[in-house]
Amino acid sequence: GDSVTQTEGLVTLTKGLPVMLNCTYQTTYSPFLFWYVQHLNEAPKLLLKSSTDNKRTEHQGFYATLHKSSSSFHLQKSSVQLSDSALYFCALSTNYNVLYFGSGTKLTVEP
Amino acid sequence: ETAVFQTPNYHVTQVGNEVSFNCKQTLGHDTMYWYKQDSKKLLKIMFSYNNKQLIVNETVPRRFSPQSSDKAHLNLRIKSVEPEDSAVYLCASSAGGAQDTQYFGPGTRLLVL
Numbered sequence: 001g002d003s004v005t006q007t008e009g010l011v012t013l014t015k016g017l018p019v020m021l022n023c024t025y026q027t028t029y030s031p032f033l034f035w036y037v038q039h040l041n042e043a044p045k046l047l048l049k050s051s052t053d054n055k056r057t058e059h060q061g062f063y064a065t066l067h068k069s070s071s072s073f074h075l076q077k078s079s080v081q082l083s084d085s086a087l088y089f090c091a092l093s094t095n096y097n098v099l100y101f102g103s104g105t106k107l108t109v110e111p
Numbered sequence: 112e113t114a115v116f117q118t119p120n121y122h123v124t125q126v127g128n129e130v131s132f133n134c135k136q137t138l139g140h141d142t143m144y145w146y147k148q149d150s151k152k153l154l155k156i157m158f159s160y161n162n163k164q165l166i167v168n169e170t171v172p173r174r175f176s177p178q179s180s181d182k183a184h185l186n187l188r189i190k191s192v193e194p195e196d197s198a199v200y201l202c203a204s205s206a207g208g209a210q211d212t213q214y215f216g217p218g219t220r221l222l223v224l
Contacts, residue, residue: 030209032209032210034212043115043201043215043216043217043218044154044215045215046213046214049210049212087152089154093209093210094209095209096166096209097142097166097205097207097208097209097211098144098156098159098167098169099144099146099156100156101153101155103151103152103153104152104153104154
């Protein structure tokens with residue numbers, strides 16, 4: 001079945017450093033990949049999405065490239081800020097139009 | 112204001128009771144969803160409705176039943192709650208395509224004692 005794997009449960013970084021959060025997926029259908037961010041006690045919100053192979057998509061300083069050859073959609077940022085501290089979910093959508101979420105990565109940015 | 116609204120914010124109940132949660136979207140979307148977020152923050156799809164019709168039911172126990180009066184409303188009833196039902200229930204809506212962004216409500220936190 002469709003699934004998403006996020007390998008890092010917790011990532012702690014100092015402000016200003018780069019970050020990469022890993023996301024791989026499995027599906028037999030044409031994939032649509034999403035990154036959602038959930039701040040404490042808030043609803044998940046879309047950060048960015050893509051279905052185009054090898055094309056970088058960017059939003060609010062974050063970027064990701066869908067690589068269908070390796071089934072990956074890693075999230076990156078060149079310089080994290082304190083306000084980036086949140087839970088990040090990678091999600092997959094296919095023909096049933098529901099989201100299958102990874103287990104999430106909690107990013108904590110320290111001063 | 113266009114968004115996804117959920118009531119109540121928080122509900123505490125005893126094992127075996129019945130509960131109902133409400134969700135309304137003013138985004139004009141055709142498709143609505145219920146997701147469950149457990150204590151480990153895992154997010155899992157429960158149901159998907161398109162224009163009042165059930166599209167997806169992801170192996171959810173029979174005590175859960177979604178109810179839709181029109182495409183802007185999707186409620187969730189739990190007939191006889193169990194301790195493992197304690198979670199945050201998130202409602203979402205979208206235009207319905209696989210590429211479409213899903214917009215989430217603030218969630219209803221359920222605590223079963």
